[in-house]
Amino acid sequence: MLRFVVRRLLQIVPTLFVLSLLLFAWLRLLPGGPAAALLGDKATPEKIAELNRVLGLDQPIPLQYFRYLGRSLTGDFGNSLISGDPVIDEIGRALPATLELAVAALLIAVVLGIPLGYVAARYRGRPLDTTTVIGTLVGVAVPVFFLGFLLKQWFAVDLGWFPPSGRQSVSIDATDVTGLAVFDGLLTREFDASWDALRHLVLPAIALATIPLAVITRITRASVLDVLGSDFVRTANSKGLAPGTVRGRHVLRNALLPVSTTIGLQTGLLLGGAVLTEKVFVWGGIGTLIAQGIERRDYPRLQAIVLLGAGVYVLVNLLVDLSYALIDPRVRLR
Amino acid sequence: MTTPLLEVADLGVAFTRKGEPDSVAVDGVSFDVQPGEIVGLVGESGCGKSVTSLAIMRLLPERGVRVTGSVRMEGTDLMTLSDSAMREKRGRDLSMVFQDPLSSLNPVIEIGLQVTEVLRRHRGLKKDAARREAAELLERVGIPDPRRRLDSYPHQLSGGMRQRVMIAIALACRPRLLIADEPTTALDVTIQAQILELLKELVADSGTALVMITHDLGVVAGLCDRVNVLYGGRIVERSERHRLFGTPRHPYTYGLLGSIPRLDAPPGEDLAAIRGSVNDNLPWAHACAFAPRCPRALERCSEVSPPPELAGGRFLRCHNPVPAEA
Numbered sequence: 001m002l003r004f005v006v007r008r009l010l011q012i013v014p015t016l017f018v019l020s021l022l023l024f025a026w027l028r029l030l031p032g033g034p035a036a037a038l039l040g041d042k043a044t045p046e047k048i049a050e051l052n053r054v055l056g057l058d059q060p061i062p063l064q065y066f067r068y069l070g071r072s073l074t075g076d077f078g079n080s081l082i083s084g085d086p087v088i089d090e091i092g093r094a095l096p097a098t099l100e101l102a103v104a105a106l107l108i109a110v111v112l113g114i115p116l117g118y119v120a121a122r123y124r125g126r127p128l129d130t131t132t133v134i135g136t137l138v139g140v141a142v143p144v145f146f147l148g149f150l151l152k153q154w155f156a157v158d159l160g161w162f163p164p165s166g167r168q169s170v171s172i173d174a175t176d177v178t179g180l181a182v183f184d185g186l187l188t189r190e191f192d193a194s195w196d197a198l199r200h201l202v203l204p205a206i207a208l209a210t211i212p213l214a215v216i217t218r219i220t221r222a223s224v225l226d227v228l229g230s231d232f233v234r235t236a237n238s239k240g241l242a243p244g245t246v247r248g249r250h251v252l253r254n255a256l257l258p259v260s261t262t263i264g265l266q267t268g269l270l271l272g273g274a275v276l277t278e279k280v281f282v283w284g285g286i287g288t289l290i291a292q293g294i295e296r297r298d299y300p301r302l303q304a305i306v307l308l309g310a311g312v313y314v315l316v317n318l319l320v321d322l323s324y325a326l327i328d329p330r331v332r333l334r
Numbered sequence: 335m336t337t338p339l340l341e342v343a344d345l346g347v348a349f350t351r352k353g354e355p356d357s358v359a360v361d362g363v364s365f366d367v368q369p370g371e372i373v374g375l376v377g378e379s380g381c382g383k384s385v386t387s388l389a390i391m392r393l394l395p396e397r398g399v400r401v402t403g404s405v406r407m408e409g410t411d412l413m414t415l416s417d418s419a420m421r422e423k424r425g426r427d428l429s430m431v432f433q434d435p436l437s438s439l440n441p442v443i444e445i446g447l448q449v450t451e452v453l454r455r456h457r458g459l460k461k462d463a464a465r466r467e468a469a470e471l472l473e474r475v476g477i478p479d480p481r482r483r484l485d486s487y488p489h490q491l492s493g494g495m496r497q498r499v500m501i502a503i504a505l506a507c508r509p510r511l512l513i514a515d516e517p518t519t520a521l522d523v524t525i526q527a528q529i530l531e532l533l534k535e536l537v538a539d540s541g542t543a544l545v546m547i548t549h550d551l552g553v554v555a556g557l558c559d560r561v562n563v564l565y566g567g568r569i570v571e572r573s574e575r576h577r578l579f580g581t582p583r584h585p586y587t588y589g590l591l592g593s594i595p596r597l598d599a600p601p602g603e604d605l606a607a608i609r610g611s612v613n614d615n616l617p618w619a620h621a622c623a624f625a626p627r628c629p630r631a632l633e634r635c636s637e638v639s640p641p642p643e644l645a646g647g648r649f650l651r652c653h654n655p656v657p658a659e660a
Contacts, residue, residue, distance in 0.1 A: 231434060237424070238425065239503065240426060240456065241421070241452070329487040
């Protein structure tokens with residue numbers, strides 16, 4: 001078990017190495033460059049060449065890469081070309097916001113998705129099931145930013161139930177501990193701050209949760225249907241067990257295996273959705289950093305964030321594999 | 335004869351799909367089982383034997399299946415019981431052993447819980463008592479080191495051991511009827527004989543009646559008191575075991591017996607086979623389903639459905655049976 005975890009953690013190193021190489025090359029293949037983006041209208045070929053020399057971008061790309069690699073091994077991922085701050089500090093400031101949003105979205109998706117998928121499977125072919133199947137299809141198909149704008153227009157602008165943007169009202173004087181606004185409020189007993197942050201969180205979390213919710217619901221439904229038709233469920237019924245025992249003990253646990261894989265994959269995809277959601281709700285997290293970074297060709301920032309995302313992805317999938325071992329005794333972790 | 339333990343009367347099972355004609359799997363099957371008796375239900379794949387057993391247990395899916403006829407156990411019609419009353423009986427009064435013990439046991443739950451859950455459900459045993467009883471049950475079905483095995487998972491046991499576990503579960507509440515649906519088909523030959531011997535011993539000990547469902551006449555020969563031969567969803571011949579094997583009357587039974595390999599056959603002799611397949615079957619309503627494959631078929635076999643006849647303790651459904659002294 002421990003050896004498995006250590007080995008999997010070591011696998012992160014080559015993964016990140018290859019990814020950094022691809023990313024480095026890919027960013028430099030994008031048309032335009034940081035110099036042109038930074039200079040904007042005032043760009044002349046001479047000025048661009050001058051700035052490229054200052055930034056070291058006139059060097060051969062392999063050389064640039066090895067310098068970058070050497071620095072990042074010491075923990076220096078460079079300074080943002082936009083703000084001039086170390087990208088590590090930028091990420092540190094923005095991460096709690098995105099983390100809060102992603103965790104909230106994932107909670108919604110899992111807590112609603114699994115029961116919904118289960119109930120749909122149980123009442124297969126009935127109106128409830130049909131509604132769920134169609135609803136989840138729509139959920140997967142609707143673009144996140146479009147849904148974000150709709151939610152904002154209806155529930156924030158028209159109805160005024162929730163604030164339209166930001167993470168906390170300006171009037172609230174909240175103490176910052178971890179940067180997770182809802183959590184900090186609970187920690188410092190500033191419950192009004194917590195409540196305010198939670199109200200800000202609702203709409204963006206729903207927007208971001210839609211796709212994972214739909215996918216988790218569909219996978220749960222399919223998986224439960226599959227297990228319901230299996231021989232051991234027939235055996236359980238042949239014992240005369242109460243329907244609740246059959247479902248809880250025999251169906252659900254087996255059905256959760258594919259679902260846990262799906263949760264892992266969806267967690268990885270949340271970052272992409274976060275870029276759009278944060279844009280719509282002016283959230284100011286990692287997604288905002290990415291959006292700005294792409295517009296302005298901020299190489300160091302983008303490199304660091306994508307590597308961070310990849311690291312998180314690998315970790316989440318490690319957790320999924322561990323959960324497999326918990327659920328299914330046939331899975332041996334070696 | 336005493337009152338039968340189980341009386342299946344005119345049982346029919348049809349699978350229904352919207353926009354398609356019903357597919358009839360079991361077509362008016364009637365047989366009975368006396369207390370403590372071992373009855374065989376024999377036939378090839380697709381003849382309706384498994385569906386019959388699932389219909390008796392009421393384990394067929396509710397949607398898309400139409401079950402007709404009656405199944406009386408000690409006077410109670412199981413078909414008209416409420417779902418919860420049927421659940422009370424399943425596992426306690428009648429239970430079942432399935433074909434593939436690996437897929438029939440829950441892969442993610444320890445053996446112990448899979449045995450104790452039926453004890454706790456029907457015998458109201460507390461956790462510790464149920465565990466002790468489960469260990470005893472495992473011991474009785476010949477599983478070595480039963481206490482340790484309670485904590486094993488199905489994949490850690492061999493195929494034969496798994497089927498022993500299934501038998502222990504099925505007999506845990508000393509049911510009066512056990513249905514075994516091809517219990518040895520998924521096992522290798524050396525294990526098959528052990529499992530059959532075990533089943534025979536256990537049902538004799540507890541006075542449980544056994545319905546043995548199989549395609550293997552060898553299994554029937556060593557085990558059953560009476561044998562029902564099923565073809566195309568109907569019973570075509572029923573008789574006491576020795577009489578059936580000695581003088582098979584229905585051409586299908588005759589063909590089945592003829593297709594068993596024999597050690598005393600001359601070397602190089604081809605094994606007899608029944609020509610065609612179940613796909614050639616005619617509808618029972620106005621023919622004998624077996625007629626297209628039957629070497630003794632007459633013209634009327636594909637025109638008139640053969641009526642059931644009872645002669646000399648033998649049930650037969652054939653226009654042109656094999657002569658008794660063939």
